[in-house]
Amino acid sequence: xxxxxxxxxxxxxxxxxxxxxxxxxxxxxxxxxxxxxxxxxxxxxxxxxxxxxxxxxxxxxxxxxxxxxxxxxxxxxxxxxxxxxxxxxxxxxxxxxxxxxxxxxxxxxxxxxxxxxxxxxxxxxxxxxxxxxxxxxxxxxxxxxxxxxxxxxxxxxxxxxxxxxxxxxxxxxxxxxxxxxxxxxxxxxxxxxxxxxxxxxxxxxxxxxxxxxxxxxxxxxxxxxxxxxxxxxxxxxxxxxxxxxxxxxxxxxxxxxxxxxxxxxxxxxxxxxxxxxxxxxxxxxxxxxxxxxxxxxxxxxxxxxxxxxxxxxxxxxxxxxxxxxxxxxxxxxxxxxxxxxxxxxxxxxxxxxxxxxxx
Numbered sequence: 001x002x003x004x005x006x007x008x009x010x011x012x013x014x015x016x017x018x019x020x021x022x023x024x025x026x027x028x029x030x031x032x033x034x035x036x037x038x039x040x041x042x043x044x045x046x047x048x049x050x051x052x053x054x055x056x057x058x059x060x061x062x063x064x065x066x067x068x069x070x071x072x073x074x075x076x077x078x079x080x081x082x083x084x085x086x087x088x089x090x091x092x093x094x095x096x097x098x099x100x101x102x103x104x105x106x107x108x109x110x111x112x113x114x115x116x117x118x119x120x121x122x123x124x125x126x127x128x129x130x131x132x133x134x135x136x137x138x139x140x141x142x143x144x145x146x147x148x149x150x151x152x153x154x155x156x157x158x159x160x161x162x163x164x165x166x167x168x169x170x171x172x173x174x175x176x177x178x179x180x181x182x183x184x185x186x187x188x189x190x191x192x193x194x195x196x197x198x199x200x201x202x203x204x205x206x207x208x209x210x211x212x213x214x215x216x217x218x219x220x221x222x223x224x225x226x227x228x229x230x231x232x233x234x235x236x237x238x239x240x241x242x243x244x245x246x247x248x249x250x251x252x253x254x255x256x257x258x259x260x261x262x263x264x265x266x267x268x269x270x271x272x273x274x275x276x277x278x279x280x281x282x283x284x285x286x287x288x289x290x291x292x293x294x295x296x297x298x299x300x301x302x303x304x305x306x307x308x309x310x311x312x313x314x315x316x317x318x319x320x321x322x323x324x325x326x327x328x329x330x331x332x333x334x335x336x337x338x339x340x341x342x343x344x345x346x347x348x349x350x351x352x353x354x355x356x357x358x359x
Contacts, residue, residue, distance in 0.1 A: 001344075002294045003344055005296040005333065006174075007338075037232060038224075041235075042186070049188060052191075053187075058184065059183040060185040063169040064149060066219070067194075067198065070194040073127055074098070077126035079096070079128070081100055081305075082103060082105045082111070082129075084301060084305070084324035085301070086272070098127075099124075102319060104321040110131075111131065112131070125146060127149060129150075129151065131271050138165075138166060142165060148167070149168075151272075152271050154173060155177050155271065164191065170186045172186070175337075177274070177337075180231050181230050196208065204219065249276060252334065255352075256353050261286070264278050265279055273331070275333035277300065278333075278352070280330055298333040301327070
């Protein structure tokens with residue numbers, strides 16, 4: 001039996017009739033973009049995650065751009081972000097007019113190193129971006145009066161301690177724990193002014209109450225009603241999905257406990273990988289070993305940001321980030337998604353654990 005990396009076909013095929021039904025329902029409703037279902041989703045997500053405002057948008061990249069602009073980031077500013085992040089994060093910073101300043105990540109979990117980030121601050125620093133929630137980064141930024149934008153991935157968790165100065169972007173990409181029909185994301189904030197500005201900017205800068213009255217140069221970053229309706233139905237599954245993920249991650253941990261060359265990153269479940277994240281110095285060989293047994297895996301970020309071809313145009317100086325480079329070279333995502341049988345997890349874990357002895 002072949003095991004796919006994300007299982008999207010297996011997960012979405014049983015939902016096909018529901019999706020078609022939603023399309024038919026919305027086609028007859030004359031509501032397509034930023035209407036009642038989007039508003040209902042925003043209310044539901046904000047309530048579940050303990051934030052004052054939730055702003056639905058088209059993608060995580062767009063959400064980061066909107067968040068940065070709502071925080072006042074503009075040309076000439078600097079934004080600190082981890083060298084181990086997805087290219088769209090850097091793109092959003094540049095699109096906001098700012099200069100990205102990269103810093104290295106922690107060896108333990110790949111999250112932005114707060115001490116190094118603090119050393120990278122300058123009078124031009126306007127915000128800090130992290131992949132995943134980080135108390136040390138929040139504390140550091142708070143001491144300097146800087147806002148933090150946290151890209152919390154596809155695994156939402158109640159975090160009422162986020163508080164003032166912390167904006168979070170929740171992704172609903174299909175590969176994630178709770179996926180939409182295509183791209184979708186939600187911005188979470190407790191700042192009323194920032195939330196209102198995000199709402200305007202996502203819709204071309206239009207007034208929130210008067211159509212065709214514009215206050216800002218904005219963007220087309222709107223969530224459609226189909227995506228919102230689908231997510232509204234699925235939100236009720238969130239608690240059970242998180243519990244299932246926790247149990248399957250535990251099986252991986254048990255199965256890999258004696259692995260010589262493979263180790264989990266931060267319990268295997270992180271904000272920057274849709275699956276169970278492991279590291280090994282022989283990543284490509286492990287991937288081939290698993291593929292030979294019908295097990296598909298994924299590379300979360302095969303290049304650190306400063307190693308991307310366009311990086312030299314955006315970074316000054318480029319610098320070296322050894323831990324980020326290690327994560328890029330050693331990280332591998334094992335299959336972990338809703339509906340994956342426990343026996344399959346055991347099979348994958350056993351195959352990975354046997355990698356060292358297979359040499």
